[in-house]
Amino acid sequence: MGLTFLRDDPLLHGAVEETAPGVRRLVCNNPSAFTFRGTNTYIVGRGEVAVIDPGPEDAAHLAAILRATEGERVTHVIVTHTHRDHSPGAAALVAATGARTYGFGPHMTPPEAGGEGGDHGFRPDVAVPDGGVVEGGDWRLTALHTPGHCANHLCFAMDGNGVLFSADHVMSWSTSVVSPPDGDMADYMRSLGRVMARDDRVLLPGHGPALRDPKPFLKGLHAHREEREARVLAALREAGTATADALVGPVYGPFDPRLVRPAGRSLLSHLIKLEQEGQVARAEGENWRPL
CATH class of the missing domain: 3.60.15.10 (Ribonuclease Z/Hydroxyacylglutathione hydrolase-like)
Structure with a gap:
């Protein structure tokens, strides 16, 4: 949607x-x-x-x-x-x-x-x-x-x-x-x-x-967040290990440089959620790896 x-x-x-x-x-x-x-x-x-x-x-x-x-x-x-x-x-x-x-x-x-x-x-x-x-x-x-x-x-x-x-x-x-x-x-x-x-x-x-x-917008927003999470997981599997900031490019594509850091913070939040769900784990330093 x-x-x-x-x-x-x-x-x-x-x-x-x-x-x-x-x-x-x-x-x-x-x-x-x-x-x-x-x-x-x-x-x-x-x-x-x-x-x-x-x-x-x-x-x-x-x-x-x-x-x-x-x-x-x-x-x-x-x-x-x-x-x-x-x-x-x-x-x-x-x-x-x-x-x-x-x-x-x-x-x-x-x-x-x-x-x-x-x-x-x-x-x-x-x-x-x-x-x-x-x-x-x-x-x-x-x-x-x-x-x-x-x-x-x-x-x-x-x-x-x-x-x-x-x-x-x-x-x-x-x-x-x-x-x-x-x-x-x-x-x-x-x-x-x-x-x-x-x-x-x-x-x-x-x-x-x-x-x-607002109903259609809310449904679209929910789907958008789920799609982004799927892209985070796919990008991490492709990379093997990566930091949240390193995933910004593969997940978002061309992006306003001013927003790279906050985008990295949102991706980190996706990674923490995926960790709680048993789909990723922390690796060395600030890196993450798929399970």
Whole structure:
């Protein structure tokens, strides 16, 4: 099954759009090879509102959020996961509004254990477990713990309109990087299965435009991950032994040089999953071999 990414997203930085019933979207001006045009920030409800993923520390983006909520009260700042493009902006937004923060918990992999890219300073005021509910005056969100891209990753289902805030677990513009040890491919595939089993009408990702009628995309994404894993195993069998980085070329083909390292991290996560399944083993140094 094919997988077609959505890369047409005309929303201007600093502007705001009604992206789903009861949901407004802004895009932070932090574009990169990993963030597309920037981090999506969502405003949920009217009057007393929640802000989902305030983004990085960025004064212009903070000002845009405050303009978009002028005359309203921000009561909740919700963080889907603690990567530095999603959660560091929470502190300034809380200082400006007095809101409380909500999230699964602090970043689960310390820097010395490979937790690069994590916002290790974020601690939610309210820990939200799998199945936990966060609600305001005219909105209600139920959390789904979806580890894989990040161990403390949460998606949030909005009552009444078929919207799932999928954050970086399912994005419309690209696949998610799964970088061990905080990222885990086996967890990712299990979490993807949970989302596939749902009947959401719209997925609102952490980067890129909304995914409407998401079922075909989710099926394609699942097939894409399985196909890539099969290619990893085939390439390793062809090579005999290889590192994850050495497999990037055979698995991906011609590739953006900026993405070789994160691609290698995702391939490493595939190898760890295959090791758990008894299909590959670690060899000397950083090499892997098929079984």
